[in-house]
Amino acid sequence: MFLRLATGFALAIFLCGCGPFDTMREGFAHSEAVSVELEKSLGLKPLVGFNWNNGSLTSVNVTFEGLPGATLAEISAKSKQVVIAEFKQTPEQIVIAFALKP
Secondary structure, eight states, X not given: OXXXXXXXXXXXXXXXXXXXXXXXXXXXXXXXXXXXXXXHHHSSOOEEEEEEETTEEEEEEEEESSXXXXXXXXXXXXXXXXXXXHHSSOXXXXXXXXXXXX
């Protein structure tokens, strides 16, 4: 029993210092910051997802649940600006989507 507990504790410590784990944790913090900033500027909080590949930001998905009170050009410009500022790198693509209830 003690051996299993010690092994689990050692594994948890190992994972906390692991690069991919830190990258994911930072990514989620950036994702939340993008969501909060877009809610302030556009009035609707989006869900923000991201994909990393070998340390490069490959894509960011910004999904609004409804239509913000702005033009598509304003939404895309603000989303691009906030994503680049918060993630501190330009992704290969930014996908902006709108989820509408029937």
